[in-house]
Amino acid sequence: xxxxxxLPSSLLRAAACTGIAALTLTAxxxxxxxxxxxxxxxxxxxxxxxxxxxxxxxxxxxxxxxKAAKENGVELSTAAGKFxxxxxxxxxxxxxxxxxxxxxxxxTPSDSKAIVPAIEKAKAKGVLxxxxxxxxxxxxxxxxxxxxxxxxxxxxxxxxxxAAMKGKSAKIAALDLAPGVSVGVQRHNGFLKGFGATDKDVxxxxxxxxxxxxxxxxxxxxxxxxxxxNVVYTINEPAALGxxxxxxxxxxxxDVLIVSVDGGCTGTQAVKDGKIAATSQQYPLKMAxxxxxxxxxxxxxxxxxxxxxxxxxxLITDKAQDGVTSKDTAYGLDNCWx
Amino acid sequence: xxxxxxxxxxSKPYAELKAPTTVRRLLTQPTTGPLAALLLACAFFxxxxxxxxxxxxxxxxxxxxxxxGTLAIGQTLIILTAGIDLxxxxxxxxGSIVIAKMAxxxxxxxxxAIALGLxxxxxxxxxxxxxxxxxxxxPFIVTLGMLNVAFALTHIYSxxxxxxxxxxxxxxxxxxxxxxxxxxxxxxxxxxxxFLLLAYALSNTGWGRHVYAxxxxxxAARLNGIRTSRLTIGVYTVAGLLYGIAALxxxxxxxxxxxxxxxxxxxxxxxxxxxxxxxxxxxxxxxLGTFIxxxxxxxxxxxxxxMGVASIYQTLITGVLVILAVTVDxxxxxxxx
Numbered sequence: 001x002x003x004x005x006x007l008p009s010s011l012l013r014a015a016a017c018t019g020i021a022a023l024t025l026t027a028x029x030x031x032x033x034x035x036x037x038x039x040x041x042x043x044x045x046x047x048x049x050x051x052x053x054x055x056x057x058x059x060x061x062x063x064x065x066x067k068a069a070k071e072n073g074v075e076l077s078t079a080a081g082k083f084x085x086x087x088x089x090x091x092x093x094x095x096x097x098x099x100x101x102x103x104x105x106x107x108t109p110s111d112s113k114a115i116v117p118a119i120e121k122a123k124a125k126g127v128l129x130x131x132x133x134x135x136x137x138x139x140x141x142x143x144x145x146x147x148x149x150x151x152x153x154x155x156x157x158x159x160x161x162x163a164a165m166k167g168k169s170a171k172i173a174a175l176d177l178a179p180g181v182s183v184g185v186q187r188h189n190g191f192l193k194g195f196g197a198t199d200k201d202v203x204x205x206x207x208x209x210x211x212x213x214x215x216x217x218x219x220x221x222x223x224x225x226x227x228x229x230n231v232v233y234t235i236n237e238p239a240a241l242g243x244x245x246x247x248x249x250x251x252x253x254x255d256v257l258i259v260s261v262d263g264g265c266t267g268t269q270a271v272k273d274g275k276i277a278a279t280s281q282q283y284p285l286k287m288a289x290x291x292x293x294x295x296x297x298x299x300x301x302x303x304x305x306x307x308x309x310x311x312x313x314x315l316i317t318d319k320a321q322d323g324v325t326s327k328d329t330a331y332g333l334d335n336c337w338x
Numbered sequence: 339x340x341x342x343x344x345x346x347x348x349s350k351p352y353a354e355l356k357a358p359t360t361v362r363r364l365l366t367q368p369t370t371g372p373l374a375a376l377l378l379a380c381a382f383f384x385x386x387x388x389x390x391x392x393x394x395x396x397x398x399x400x401x402x403x404x405x406x407g408t409l410a411i412g413q414t415l416i417i418l419t420a421g422i423d424l425x426x427x428x429x430x431x432x433g434s435i436v437i438a439k440m441a442x443x444x445x446x447x448x449x450x451a452i453a454l455g456l457x458x459x460x461x462x463x464x465x466x467x468x469x470x471x472x473x474x475x476x477p478f479i480v481t482l483g484m485l486n487v488a489f490a491l492t493h494i495y496s497x498x499x500x501x502x503x504x505x506x507x508x509x510x511x512x513x514x515x516x517x518x519x520x521x522x523x524x525x526x527x528x529x530x531x532x533f534l535l536l537a538y539a540l541s542n543t544g545w546g547r548h549v550y551a552x553x554x555x556x557x558a559a560r561l562n563g564i565r566t567s568r569l570t571i572g573v574y575t576v577a578g579l580l581y582g583i584a585a586l587x588x589x590x591x592x593x594x595x596x597x598x599x600x601x602x603x604x605x606x607x608x609x610x611x612x613x614x615x616x617x618x619x620x621x622x623x624x625x626l627g628t629f630i631x632x633x634x635x636x637x638x639x640x641x642x643x644x645m646g647v648a649s650i651y652q653t654l655i656t657g658v659l660v661i662l663a664v665t666v667d668x669x670x671x672x673x674x675x
Contacts, residue, residue: 045646053648053649053650075646076646077643077646077647078648078649079643079648079649080649080650082601082602082653083601083602085598085601086598086601086602087592087594087596087598087599088405088588088591088592088596088599088600091591091592092402092639093643093649095398095401095402096398096402096639096640096643096644097643099389099394099395099398099640099644100387100389100643100644100646101389110598111500111594111596111598112500113500113502113594114500114592114593114594114596114598116502116593116594117592117593117594118592178498179497179498180497180498180499180500
């Protein structure tokens, strides 16, 4: 039997003293942590906060920011939440970046609403805050937004799928992101708008979190529910490839049309290989680069970027349809990310 | 650590051990290692970046660890009884959604909503304790199940929507007051007060001695007349109430009710407990150690960010530190026997 540690009262006293000492230090500190964002070293600092460290989309965004930071001679620091939806992690990152004296913060909000108070605190200290990829709610909470028009990204593949079906009656499956996440809602609604369909025409809708394994499971279950599905809308290419695997297992991969959004290199290659019919390609490198440039401009002459900048979206397919503007996979692979 | 001369074969009662010198007692204090690590980290970051050693930055670190810190107090109590709680983050998230939604929709007055949140979280703790004690089931399994239950209830009740426009009392603890040149968050003081309160209760009350006894040997504790069943359920309930306080701190920190919150907080709180020198085998450790543990994580996260190091390296360092801490615990346990 090991002995029970008795916390001697001296230790408690010591702890109390340490606490008091820390508070005293805190009180006498220079308090630059709560001051305005000023740079000590003379070089401009830019912060980039992504949803996660691991998603290739954000990895690419980071690369774009690093490249732009180098070109403009500014210092880039990066941070991320631990999982998609980790608001507390992003709040902490904002606070630490403000404390480190960044001139501007670029952020892809994990939770569009929940992040707003932290952004407002940063702005109050003179930091330029720009949202990348995902808007905040309200959109005006940030100074500016550089993002794909996700509704348009959905519309493009919707119009494409409509044209490719050539008037056949459509049985649509939707492999979505997650409830209440704006990016997923916009793409989904855009697809339906482009297709000229409503949610009534969707025979099976499942959340996948944009994950390949979950996409496969969702497709398997959808095929159980409605074996005659012939159009699959997917939130991103990993989900699309999961759907393809499920369809292939049933020998259905040739007669079901899969459309997606993202334009990552793996996904674009899958379009080339004929696994995915078409995808709406977006440009995370551009979002990051534009964001860094905006902070540099702000540091130079105090001019703040404002409003929404559409960083563009292109329909990529090798089976072009009449009346739908698209580029082939050669272009797609030249401009893909990941 | 120290080279004690007691053979490891037989365990002797405490009275027969050689009276330890002050130095030796310091070295075998489970909190000594973590405290040294914390001070070393602080020294390193103070040298590496000039923004680290400021009052404002320290206030920031404490504010950033107050939620996981409060969860970790409850986690420490449970781990001291040789249990573990995987449900703490999910229970906190549910509590925070209950408080936020009830108050924001005007179903209940803010203060009543807060009280209800505490009761709900305490209820989860009571249920955990009852299942662990009465059936009995392993704490790992019970709290794993409860993690899923609380997580699902959070998402069902919130309808996946972040709750905004909260009334003032819910975010009061997130407000700051000036102390010298620095803004201190009220919530930080709540967390520090809770740490001191539980540290006192564990080391200076009968209840605290019983918790340690229970963790060391439930059977011996029972034979010594400790009502182990009541004590266990009590510990889990107190932990649940602490998760309720953490829920309020979380709301006040972020200003919203977020159904996605707390997904990794169960492991983060266990990390803090382990870094603070508390043994996962029960009966050995302290909440002050846990406070140091939670500060270690916070200092690394903040310091590396100030240096401009990517956050993934903070995860890497945390992992290495956890393994180191458990190694030190094992070696010192061997020595203590």
